[in-house]
Amino acid sequence: MLTRLFSDPSLLPDVQKYSGWAEDSDDEGSHVKDDDQDTQDDMDSSELRGDSRTQSEHAGEDDEDDEVEDEDDGGDTEGDRPKKRGPKKRKMTPARIERTKVRRTKANARERTRMHDLNSALDNLRKVVPCYSKTQKLSKIETLRLAKNYIWALSEILRAGKRPDLVNYVQTLCKGLSQPTTNLVAGCLQLNSRNFLTEQQCPDGSRYGNGSFSMHSYPYQCARLSSPHCQPGSNSHPLRTQGYCSATAYDSLYGGSGSPEYNSPEYEGPLSPPLCINGNFSLKHQGSASPENEKGYHYSMHYSGLPGSRPTGSHNLVFGSSGTRSGIHSENVLPYHDMHLHHERAPVYDELNAFFHN
DNA sequence: TAGGCCATCTGGTCCT
DNA sequence: AGGACCAGATGGCCTA
Numbered sequence: 001m002l003t004r005l006f007s008d009p010s011l012l013p014d015v016q017k018y019s020g021w022a023e024d025s026d027d028e029g030s031h032v033k034d035d036d037q038d039t040q041d042d043m044d045s046s047e048l049r050g051d052s053r054t055q056s057e058h059a060g061e062d063d064e065d066d067e068v069e070d071e072d073d074g075g076d077t078e079g080d081r082p083k084k085r086g087p088k089k090r091k092m093t094p095a096r097i098e099r100t101k102v103r104r105t106k107a108n109a110r111e112r113t114r115m116h117d118l119n120s121a122l123d124n125l126r127k128v129v130p131c132y133s134k135t136q137k138l139s140k141i142e143t144l145r146l147a148k149n150y151i152w153a154l155s156e157i158l159r160a161g162k163r164p165d166l167v168n169y170v171q172t173l174c175k176g177l178s179q180p181t182t183n184l185v186a187g188c189l190q191l192n193s194r195n196f197l198t199e200q201q202c203p204d205g206s207r208y209g210n211g212s213f214s215m216h217s218y219p220y221q222c223a224r225l226s227s228p229h230c231q232p233g234s235n236s237h238p239l240r241t242q243g244y245c246s247a248t249a250y251d252s253l254y255g256g257s258g259s260p261e262y263n264s265p266e267y268e269g270p271l272s273p274p275l276c277i278n279g280n281f282s283l284k285h286q287g288s289a290s291p292e293n294e295k296g297y298h299y300s301m302h303y304s305g306l307p308g309s310r311p312t313g314s315h316n317l318v319f320g321s322s323g324t325r326s327g328i329h330s331e332n333v334l335p336y337h338d339m340h341l342h343h344e345r346a347p348v349y350d351e352l353n354a355f356f357h358n
Numbered sequence: 359t360a361g362g363c364c365a366t367c368t369g370g371t372c373c374t
Numbered sequence: 375a376g377g378a379c380c381a382g383a384t385g386g387c388c389t390a
Contacts, residue, residue: 106377108366111367112365139362139363139364141363
């Protein structure tokens with residue numbers, strides 16, 4: 001048995017980790033659900049009927065695999081000892097043990113795959129929420145919280161239809177996040193968390209912040225600019241011309257000064273679109289040297305009024321590359337893409353578009 | 359070292 | 375019957 005399991009490389013780590021598993025399973029494998037279920041059904045029905053047949057009689061009706069453990073038969077003959085209730089263990093024949101292990105092994109593999117899929121979906125989510133960092137990954141729970149906050153923040157921007165206040169924006173993003181994540185978000189925005197933490201912790205839970213923040217004093221900076229491709233003055237870079245380096249667009253829009261604080265060594269590589277509230281959503285991708293990937297990750301709402309972000313021939317709210325998602329995992333792209341298509345003609349987008357052209 | 363986070367195993371439940 | 379989903383348990387790794 002173990003020989004068989006060890007021969008499977010994909011199972012090796014688990015087998016090594018749970019070296020005592022085989023023995024345990026042999027002893028307790030009879031608790032496996034479907035094996036017990038049959039016996040449970042038998043016993044439940046007989047007990048409800050007040051069936052006085054002995055367990056050996058039950059066992060005698062079953063096939064070879066349904067034999068009941070001998071130890072369970074002693075209940076009637078051991079004087080005052082209460083009769084054992086509940087499902088009876090079936091004798092674990094070698095064939096049954098083997099089937100149980102195979103079934104469990106397959107279930108474990110499926111579960112691993114399922115969790116890996118879930119994790120990769122979470123990874124994709126990390127790339128589209130604020131403060132994506134390869135070196136400092138958000139935990140799962142923080143990723144979900146931040147994603148929720150981000151959706152809320154964007155909804156508020158759409159609802160208000162006016163220029164978002166950065167402090168409120170960051171506070172909304174950080175609501176309910178841990179201190180380290182809050183610091184991370186603030187760091188991504190080059191904003192000292194002390195500037196808003198006290199307001200964020202206001203117990204009334206309503207809107208935080210006093211709106212005193214000025215984009216001029218704290219120029220919004222997309223941490224993506226830490227990428228050498230996005231350094232100030234690198235407007236010639238194709239990513240910039242296609243609207244990837246959207247912090248500059250934001251600066252232009254909101255009067256950011258484009259200070260030299262662009263360098264943010266702690267966040268390597270391009271960061272996530274949320275920092276780019278000008279609407280340029282460009283999925284972060286690692287090692288995507290291929291042009292196909294560059295095209296594929298370029299779903300953006302291009303606001304042509306933004307200097308340096310106007311893609312050639314683009315028009316308002318046109319989704320990049322005709323919404324192509326080539327080279328992208330369909331897992332996340334589809335809903336993302338569909339969402340954009342779904343809203344493509346929505347009035348709110350016209351409104352937002354007009355807003356960004358003011 | 360405690361606590362947080364994570365991967366994995368496991369058994370139960372529900373659904374097809 | 376088998377797969378998907380879920381939650382609990384467990385142990386490893388990392389960091390303050």
